[in-house]
Amino acid sequence: VFLPLDNAAAATSRAALDAGMAGQGIAVLGWREVPIDRSVLGQTALDSLPRIEQCLVRRPEGLDGDGFERALLLARKAAERANEALGDCAIVSCSARTVVYKGFCLPADLSRFYADLRDPAYETAIALFHQRYSTNTFPTWKLAQPFRFLAHNGEINTVQGNRTWMRARASSLAFADGTPAAALAPAVSLSGSDSLSLDNTLELLHHGGRSLAHALMMLVPEPWEQLPRMPVGLRAFYDFHAGLMEQWDGPAALAFSDGVRAGATLDRNGLRPLRWALTDDGIFVAGSEAGTVALDQATVIEKGRLGPGQMILVDTERGGVLRNDDLKTEVAGGAPYAAWLAEYRVVLDLPATKPELTAVPDPASDARHDLAAVPNAAATGPGGKPLRAKADTATVALQRAFGYTAEDIRLIVQPMAGEAKEPTWSMGDDAPLAVLSERVRPLASYFRQRFAQVTNPAIDSLRERQVMALDAHVGPRRNPLVVEAEAAGVIHLPSAVLDERTFAALAVLAGPIRALTLSTLFSPADGDGAMASALDALVSAAEAAVHDGAGLLVLSDRGVDADHAAMPMVLAVGAIHHALIRAGLRMRADLIVESGDVWDVHQLALAIGYGASAVFPYLALEAAAALAGGRGYEEMTGADLRRNYLAAMENGLLKISSKMGISTASGYRGAQTFEAIGLSPALVERCFDGTPSRLGGIGLAEIEADVRARHAGAYAEMAAKLPDLGIVRFRKEGEAHA
Numbered sequence: 001v002f003l004p005l006d007n008a009a010a011a012t013s014r015a016a017l018d019a020g021m022a023g024q025g026i027a028v029l030g031w032r033e034v035p036i037d038r039s040v041l042g043q044t045a046l047d048s049l050p051r052i053e054q055c056l057v058r059r060p061e062g063l064d065g066d067g068f069e070r071a072l073l074l075a076r077k078a079a080e081r082a083n084e085a086l087g088d089c090a091i092v093s094c095s096a097r098t099v100v101y102k103g104f105c106l107p108a109d110l111s112r113f114y115a116d117l118r119d120p121a122y123e124t125a126i127a128l129f130h131q132r133y134s135t136n137t138f139p140t141w142k143l144a145q146p147f148r149f150l151a152h153n154g155e156i157n158t159v160q161g162n163r164t165w166m167r168a169r170a171s172s173l174a175f176a177d178g179t180p181a182a183a184l185a186p187a188v189s190l191s192g193s194d195s196l197s198l199d200n201t202l203e204l205l206h207h208g209g210r211s212l213a214h215a216l217m218m219l220v221p222e223p224w225e226q227l228p229r230m231p232v233g234l235r236a237f238y239d240f241h242a243g244l245m246e247q248w249d250g251p252a253a254l255a256f257s258d259g260v261r262a263g264a265t266l267d268r269n270g271l272r273p274l275r276w277a278l279t280d281d282g283i284f285v286a287g288s289e290a291g292t293v294a295l296d297q298a299t300v301i302e303k304g305r306l307g308p309g310q311m312i313l314v315d316t317e318r319g320g321v322l323r324n325d326d327l328k329t330e331v332a333g334g335a336p337y338a339a340w341l342a343e344y345r346v347v348l349d350l351p352a353t354k355p356e357l358t359a360v361p362d363p364a365s366d367a368r369h370d371l372a373a374v375p376n377a378a379a380t381g382p383g384g385k386p387l388r389a390k391a392d393t394a395t396v397a398l399q400r401a402f403g404y405t406a407e408d409i410r411l412i413v414q415p416m417a418g419e420a421k422e423p424t425w426s427m428g429d430d431a432p433l434a435v436l437s438e439r440v441r442p443l444a445s446y447f448r449q450r451f452a453q454v455t456n457p458a459i460d461s462l463r464e465r466q467v468m469a470l471d472a473h474v475g476p477r478r479n480p481l482v483v484e485a486e487a488a489g490v491i492h493l494p495s496a497v498l499d500e501r502t503f504a505a506l507a508v509l510a511g512p513i514r515a516l517t518l519s520t521l522f523s524p525a526d527g528d529g530a531m532a533s534a535l536d537a538l539v540s541a542a543e544a545a546v547h548d549g550a551g552l553l554v555l556s557d558r559g560v561d562a563d564h565a566a567m568p569m570v571l572a573v574g575a576i577h578h579a580l581i582r583a584g585l586r587m588r589a590d591l592i593v594e595s596g597d598v599w600d601v602h603q604l605a606l607a608i609g610y611g612a613s614a615v616f617p618y619l620a621l622e623a624a625a626a627l628a629g630g631r632g633y634e635e636m637t638g639a640d641l642r643r644n645y646l647a648a649m650e651n652g653l654l655k656i657s658s659k660m661g662i663s664t665a666s667g668y669r670g671a672q673t674f675e676a677i678g679l680s681p682a683l684v685e686r687c688f689d690g691t692p693s694r695l696g697g698i699g700l701a702e703i704e705a706d707v708r709a710r711h712a713g714a715y716a717e718m719a720a721k722l723p724d725l726g727i728v729r730f731r732k733e734g735e736a737h738a
Contacts (some may be wrong), residue, residue, distance in 0.1 A: 001013070001017065001052070001053050001054065001055060001089070001090070001091050002050035002051070002052060002088075002089065002090040002092060002141055002142055003050055003051040003052070003053055003088075003275065004050070004051065004077070004088035004089060005050065005051055005088075005115075006591050007246045008091075009088065010051055010385050010699070012083070013079075013083050013089040013680075014025065014031060014053075014055075015083035016078075016079040016083045017075070017076070017079040018081040018183045019058055019078070019079070019082065019096060019297060020056075020074075020075035020076060020077075020078035020082070021075045023075065023078055024071040024075045025060050025071070025074075026058070026059070026060060026072070026075060027057060027058045028055060028057050028072060029056040029057060029058055030056050030057075031053050031054070031055055031056070032053060032054045032056060033052075033053050034050060034052040034053060034054055034114065034116065035115040035116065036113055036114060036725055037113055037115065037116070037452070038459035038634050039114055040105055040106075040109040040112045040113050041103075041104070041105055041109075041113070042105075042706045044104070045062060045103070045104035045141075048104065048140065049104075049141070050088065050090070050141055051063075051140075053329060053591055053600065054099075056675060057072075058409075059096065059378055062232055062730050065096070065097070066313055066421045066672055067236050068096055068098065068620075069095060069097065069207065069310065070175075070179075070207050072094045072095060072096065073203070073207050074090050074179065074183055074184075075094070076094040077183060077184060077185065077186075078395045079091060079182070079396055080184070080186065084186075085315060090141070090142035092142070093148055094148075095148070097258060097259025097260065098257065098258070098259040100146060100147070100148065101114045101116065101117060101142060102141075102144040102145065102146065103141065104139060104140070104141050104144060107129075107131045110383050114222075114432070116206060118385075120657060121258055121641070126257050126259065126262045126314075126316065126490040127317055128146050128151055128255055128256075128257050128262065129146070130145040130146050130151030130153070131154075131319075132144075132145050132151075132153065132267070132439070141546075142192075143192060143193050143196065143471075143544065145195060146165070146255070146438075147195060147196055147199035148199055148203055149202050149203055149206065149212060149256055149257065149258065150195070150198065150202060150254050150256040150257075151254070151255045151256075151257065152194075152195035152198060152199075152252060152254050152292075152339050153251060153252070153253040153254075153272050153577070154234060154251035154252035154253060154267065154271065154272050155194060155250045155251060155252075155452075155661070156194035156195070156197070156198055156248050156252065156675070157249055157250035157251045157452060157660050157661040157662050157667075157671075158196055158246070158247070158248060158249045158250065158667045158668070158671045159165060159194040159198075159248070159250075160671055160672050160673070161246070161390070161437050161609075161668075161669065161670040161671030161672060161673075161688055162188075162198075162201070162246065162248050162671075163188055163189075163190055163196065163197055164167055164581065164670055164672070164690065165352075165670060166187050166188040166200075166201060166244055167187070167188070167190070167513065167581060168580075168586035168587055169187075169477065169479075169480070169583075169586075169587045169658070170185060170187045170580045170736075171188075171317070172478075172479050172584075172587055172645040173479060173481055173566055173635060174210070174294045174411075174479060174481060174482070175185055175207070175208055175209075175481055176209065176481070176482045176483075177553065184204060186200075187200065187201075187204065188200040188201055190456075191237040191442060193515035196249075196693060198219065198248055201219060201220065201248070202215050202216065202256070203480060205218065205480065205481065206258065207481075208480070208481030209481075209482075209483060210236075210483070211261070211331065212256050212257075212258055212261065213261075213263060213264070213313055213327060213331055213420075214331045214334070216254065216256065216265055216478075217241070217311070217328065217331060217378075218241040218244070218245050218310070219247065220247065220248055220249075220252060220254065220265060220267055220268070220309075221241070221242070221247055221268065221309070222239035222310070222468040223236050223268045223308070223309060223468075223469065223663070224239070224307025224309065225464060225467070225469035225664075226465070226466045226467065226469060227294060228731065230538075231278050231332075232336070232338060233329070233330045233333060233338060233530070234328055234354075235330065236332070236337040236338035236340075236341055237331070237332035237337045237618075238336075238494065239302075239341060239489065240327050240340060240341060241656040242471070242473050242492075243473040243475070243477070243488065243490035243492070243667065244477060244478065244480050244487050246477065246666055246667060246669065246670075247666060247667045248444070248667075249267070249268075249661075249662045249663055249664060249667035250267065250661050250662070251267055251269065251271035251272050251661065252266065252267040252271075253265075253266055253272035253273065253274045253288055253346055253710060254266075255286065256453055260312055260315070260316055260317050261310055261314065261315045261316065261317070261630065262310060262313070262314050262316075263313035263314045263327075264276070264286045264306065264311070264312055265306070265310065265311035265316065266306045266307070266308060266309060266311075266624065267308070267309070268308055268309045268353075268467050268663055269308055269459060269464065269467050269663060270306070270307055270308030270309070270310075271307065271560075271661075272288065273288055274287070274288060274305060274306045275287060275288075275289065275290045275303070275304070275306075276304060276305070276306070276312060276467050277290075277295060277300050277301060277302070278300070278301055278302045278303065278321060279295060279296075279299040279300055279301065280299050280300075280301045280620075281299060283295070283299075283572065283719060284314045284321060284350070285310065287424060288341045290376070290522075292703055293413075295641075306324075306571070307658040308326040308467065311324050311327055311328065312324060312327070313327050318635075323622055328439050335483060337488075339489045340485040340487075340488040343485065343488070344485060344486055344487075344489040344491065344512075345488050345492065346475065346488070346489060346490060346491045346511075346513050347507075348491060348502065348505040348506065348510050349505055350501050350502065351504065351505070351507050362694075373697060391721060393406075393623065393719065394625075394714075394717035395622075396598065396718070396719055396720065396722060397714040397716070397719070398560055398561075398619065398724070399596075399619065399623070399722060400710065400713060400714035400719070400722060401582075401710055401711050401714040401715070402426050402557075402560070402562050402568070402596045402619060402710075403440075403441075403442040403597070404564065404619075404722055404724060405722055405723055405724060405725050406721065406722040406724040407724060407725070407727060407728050407729070408599060408722075408725075409623060409722060411423055411728060412440055412599060412600050413599060413620060413623045413627075413645070414627060415648075416624070416644065416645050416648035416649070416652075417623075417624035417625075417627055417633075417637070417641040417642070417644050417645040417735070418627065418633060418641070418644065419630060419646050419647050419648075419653075420643075420644035420645075420650070421647075421651065422601060422652050422655070423589065426505050430738040431727055431728075431735050431736070431737055431738075432735070432736060433519045433677055433678060434677070434678060435677060435678025435679075435697040435698065436678075436734070437674070437735065437736075438735075439725055439727070439735050440706045440709050440710055441595070441706075441727075442603070442604050443567065443568035443570055443604045443703060444568075444569060444570060444602055444677055445703065445704075446676060446677060446678050446697070446698075447570075447602075447606055447674045447675070447676055447677070447691075448659060448674060448675045448676075449602070449605065449656060449659065449660070449674055450674060450675055451659045451660055451675065452659065452660050452661035458486055458658060458659045458660070458661055459658035459659075459661055459662075459663060460658065461651070461654040461655050461658035462662075464658070466661050467663050468654045468658065468664070469559060469664040469665065469666070470494065470495040470496055470497070470650055470653070470662065470664075470665045471492065471493065471494060471496075471664070471666060472493040472495070472613050472614050472636075472665055472666060473490045473491065473492055473493070473613075473666065474490060474491040474492075474493055474506070474552065474553065474590045474592070474614065474667070475489065475490035475491050475551050475590055476489075476490070476512045476513065476514075476551040476587065476588045476589060476590075477490070477588075481517075482672070489512055489513070491513065493613075493614055494496060495614075495646075495650055495665075496608055496613065496614045496615065496650075496653065496665040496669070497604065497614070497615060497617075497649045497650050497653065498592075498614050498616040499616075499642070499646055500616075500618075500621070500642075501641075501653075502596060502616075503592070506552065506554070506592055507554050507592075507594070508615075509552055512551075513551040513552055514549060514550050514551055514552065515551075515552040515592075516545045516552070516553060516554065517540060517549040517554040517594075518538060518541055518553055518554065518555055518556070518578055519536070519538075519556055519557070519558075519559065520534075520538060520555055520556065520557045520561065520566055520567050520569065520572045521559055521564045521565065521566050521567075522534035522558060522564070522565060522567060523563060523564060523565075523713075524563075524565050524708050524711060525563065528701070528704070529701070529704070530727060531567050531700065531703070531704035531707060532700045532701070532704065533564075534567060535567060535575055535700070538567075538572060538575070538576065539575055539576055539579045541582055542576045542579065542580065542589075543579065543580065543585060544578065546585045546588050546589045547585070550589055551588065551589050551590070551593070552590055552592060553576070553590070553591050554592045554594060554613075554738055555569065555572050555576070555592070555593050555594065555595075556593075556594040556595075557569060557593060557595050557596055557597060558596070558618070560596065560711075561715075562715040565707050565708065565709070565711040566596070566597065567703075567704075567707065568703065568707070569593055569595040569597040569598065569603075569607060570597075570599060570607055570610055571703065572601070573591060573610050573611055573612050574608055574610040574611065575686060575687045576591065576611075577610055577612075577670070578611075578613030578686065578688075578689050589614060590613045591612045592612065592613060592614050592615075592616070593607050593612045593614070593615040593616065594616045594618055595607070595615065595616070595617060595618070595619075596617075596618060596619030598617040598620065598622075599617060599619065599620035599623070599654075600650055601648075601652030601653055601655070601656060602656070604649055604652070604653055605652075605656045605657070605668070606674065608653065608665060608668055608669050609668060609669070609670070609671055609672055609673060610670070610672060610687075610688065611669065611670045611684075612669070617649065618689070620645065621642050621645060621646075622646070623656055624638075624641045624642055624645040625638035625639075626638075627641050627643050628640075628641055641701035653668075657670075662674045672688065672690055672691055674688075674691055675691065675692045675693070675694075676691050676692070676693040677693070677695055678696075678697030679693055679696070679697050679698060679699075680696050680697055680699040681693065681696055682697060682699060683698075
C-alpha cells in the first residue's frame with residue numbers, strides 16, 4: 001500500500017483498510033513497513049516517494065481461494081471509497097495470490113530498491129514485469145506498471161468512451177451472488193491511466209466469474225467481424241459479447257496473470273510486438289523483444305510470436321501451455337453462445353423491397369416519419385432513363401433551415417453520391433473558426449477531430465480493411481458481470497449508417513425491444529429560450545420513455561417547416577446521452593438518429609462519437625437521389641446514388657476513426673474523440689461532458705439565435721436555390737479568408 005507521508009493521514013488510510021477487511025470478516029494480523037533503499041532513486045522520485053507498507057491478513061475459515069479473492073476485492077473497494085478524499089493513498093495490490101512491487105525507478109534498480117526481491121525466501125512460479133514510458137499521463141508511483149492483473153504496452157484510444165460506458169453501467173453492476181453495485185464502486189478509475197482503467201474493468205469481469213482469458217477476449221477481441229471462416233462457436237462467442245461490452249481499442253500488447261495462470265495477447269491490429277519461447281525445463285518467457293530474458297538457445301524447444309488478436313496462456317495448475325486456437329476454442333465452448341443467439345437475438349423484419357419514394361409530406365401531418373415522404377427521385381423518362389427531380393422551393397427552404405449551402409451539395413453530396421467516396425480536399429483551412437465567423441455556422445463546425453500521435457499510430461482504413469468494422473449492436477445492455485443467455489437479446493446491425501429499409505424496421509420495433517420516436521423540433525414563435533425549453537422537455541421525455549420500458553429512442557428532426565425549427569442533432573444526442581448516464585438509465589436504451597442535420601462524415605462522426613448507435617441521414621439521401629438524371633448522372637438511378645452516398649459515409653466514418661487509431665464503429669461510439677473550440681463550459685459540461693475545451697464561447701442562447709437566423713432566412717423568402725457562403729472557396733460576398 002502506498003500511504004501518505006503525513007502520520008495522521010497514513011493512520012486514517014490504514015484504518016480505512018482495516019475497516020474494509022473487518023467488513024468482510026477478514027482478520028488483520030498487522031502492518032509491515034516494506035524495506036527499501038532510497039539511494040537508488042532520482043530526485044523527482046524521492047520528492048514524491050510515498051510511505052510503503054503491507055497489510056497482513058488471515059483468510060477466514062471455510063472460505064475458498066476464489067471467495068477469499070473476492071472478499072479482498074470488496075474490502076479494498078470499501079477502503080478506496082473511504083480514502084477517496086485523501087488522494088495520496090493507493091492500494092497497489094490486495095490479493096492472496098499476487099503481490100505487486102513497483103516503483104518510480106529504473107528497471108535495473110527495482111530489486112535494489114525493494115529488499116524483498118533479493119530475499120531467497122521469496123519464490124514464485126510467475127513473474128510479470130513491465131518497463132514503460134508515460135506518453136499520456138505524467139509518471140507517478142501509483143501509475144507504474146504492472147497493475148493488479150495486467151501490464152500494458154500501448155494506448156487505449158477509446159478510453160474516454162470506455163470510462164463513460166463503465167460509469168453509465170455502474171448502477172447495474174452486480175455479482176451473481178447478489179453483491180450490489182454500491183459495493184463495487186468505484187467501477188473504474190476516471191483519473192488514472194488508460195491501462196489502469198482497463199485493469200479495473202478486467203478485474204470486475206474476472207471476479208464476476210470469467211477467466212482472464214475470457215474477459216480479455218471480450219475487451220480486446222480479434223477482428224471477428226471480417227473473418228467469415230472463423231469457427232461458428234468462436235464467432236458466436238464474439239457476437240454475443242459484442243452486445244454486452246464495447247471494445248477497448250488501440251495498440252496493445254497485454255501480459256496478464258491471476259497468480260495461477262499467466263498469458264499474453266495482442267490487439268486486433270497487432271500494433272505492438274510480442275514474442276515467446278519455451279524451454280525444455282518448462283520455462284516460458286514472453287516479451288516485447290526477443291532476448292528480454294537471457295535463455296540458453298540450446299534449451300529452447302519452441303518459440304514464436306503472437307499475431308493480431310492472438311493469445312497464449314500458461315496454466316500452472318494444469319501444467320501446460322495453451323496456444324491461441326486451443327485456448328479460444330476452450331473459452332468459447334464454456335457456454336452455448338450460438339444457441340443463445342438463435343433464441344434471443346432480435347432480428348429486424350426488413351421490407352422485401354425498398355419503399356418507393358414519392359412525395360414531400362405535410363410537416364404537420366402524422367406522416368412526418370413515413371419513409372415514403374421524400375422527393376421522388378425514381379421517375380423515368382423515355383427509354384427508362386431516370387429524370388432529374390428539380391429542386392422545389394420547399395426542399396430548398398428545408399435544406400437552408402438545416403444549414404445546407406450550395407457548396408455542401410456541390411462539393412460534398414454530389415461526389416459522395418456519384419463516386420461513392422469523399423471528395424479530395426487540400427490541406428489547411430483559411431476560413432475563420434466558427435466562433436469567430438461572421439456567418440452562421442452549424443454547431444458541428446465548433447468541434448475538431450483529435451488524432452493519434454506520439455507512439456500511437458493511425459490506421460490505414462483502406463489497406464487495413466480486414467480489421468475495420470462498422471457493426472453496431474443496438475438495444476438495452478445487461479449486466480456484464482453475470483453470464484446469462486438473455487444478454488443476446490440485442491439487434492446486430494451490419495452498419496452504423498442506416499438505409500431506408502433498416503431505419504423503417506427499427507422505428508416501428510415492438511416486443512422485446514420497443515422503439516419510441518422523440519422529436520427534436522421546437523417552435524420559434526414561443527420566443528427566446530424556446531430551444532432550451534424544448535431541450536429540457538426532450539431530455540425529460542427520454543428519461544420517462546426509458547423508465548416506461550423503451551429500449552430504443554429514435555431522435556428525429558423531421559417536420560421542419562415555417563412554424564417548426566430543429567435543434568442541432570449533436571446537441572440533442574449529447575444532452576440525452578449524458579442525462580441518461582447521470583440518471584443511471586443509459587444502458588437500458590440506445591439512441592438512433594434520423595436527421596437532416598447530418599450530410600458529411602464529420603457530422604456523422606459527431607453523432608456516433610457522442611453516443612448514437614446508428615444514423616439515418618434522410619435529407620442528404622434525398623439530395624443524393626435528386627441528382628438522378630442530371631448532368632453527369634444520366635445513367636444513375638436514385639437507388640444507385642443513395643447506395644453510393646451511404647458507402648461514402650461508411651468509408652468516411654472508418655477513415656475518421658482510424659485517424660484516432662480506432663478500428664470499429666462500436667469502439668468509436670461514445671468515445672468523444674473531439675475537442676470543442678468556442679463552446680461555453682456550462683454547455684460542454686451538460687451535453688459534451690469530458691470534451692476538452694480550452695476556449696470558451698457560445699451557449700444555448702447563441703445556438704438558438706443561430707438556428708432562428710437560419711430558419712428565418714429559409715422561410716421568410718422562399719428561394720429557388722441554396723446560397724453560396726464561400727466557406728470553402730472565396731466569394732466576394734461570402735466568408736472572409738486569410
